[in-house]
Amino acid sequence: MNGLPFPALAGTGPARVWLACGATDMRKGFDGLAVLVQQVLEQSPHCGALFAFRGKRGDLVKLLWYDGQGMCLFSKRMDRGRFVWPMTRTGSVALTGAQLSMLLEGIDWRRPERTWMPSLAG
Numbered sequence: 001m002n003g004l005p006f007p008a009l010a011g012t013g014p015a016r017v018w019l020a021c022g023a024t025d026m027r028k029g030f031d032g033l034a035v036l037v038q039q040v041l042e043q044s045p046h047c048g049a050l051f052a053f054r055g056k057r058g059d060l061v062k063l064l065w066y067d068g069q070g071m072c073l074f075s076k077r078m079d080r081g082r083f084v085w086p087m088t089r090t091g092s093v094a095l096t097g098a099q100l101s102m103l104l105e106g107i108d109w110r111r112p113e114r115t116w117m118p119s120l121a122g
Contacts, residue, residue, distance in 0.1 A: 015065075016049040017100045022089040024053035026060050030071045033064045041092045045071070052100070058082035061104070076104060084108045 020041060028036070033053060034045040043049065051064045061083050063074040083103060086093050095109065102109040 026055035
């Protein structure tokens with residue numbers, strides 16, 4: 001994931017990540033999603049934060065990000081499974097870059113499970 005250009009995934013900057021709760025019309029492009037950022041999330045789409053939107057079926061996510069020169073729109077469709085999304089229908093949820101990476105891999109970012117637990121000494 002570190003090869004992606006936006007800092008929220010590459011770990012190269014303090015970019016915030018916002019999930020738009022509920023389902024979004026995935027026919028929307030740059031302008032339609034930017035309007036949602038302004039009106040629904042009450043944020044500026046040009047603030048450098050990454051905004052994530054999920055479709056009704058749950059297998060498609062779009063990421064909107066302003067890189068300082070223009071708007072970038074990334075999308076990912078899952079072959080199997082769905083993206084884990086908050087249950088609420090309104091508002092937004094802030095994520096870390098690590099949580100976004102888990103979300104994009106299809107991992108439940110809300111309750112990641114450790115693969116190793118330390119044992120008692122002695």
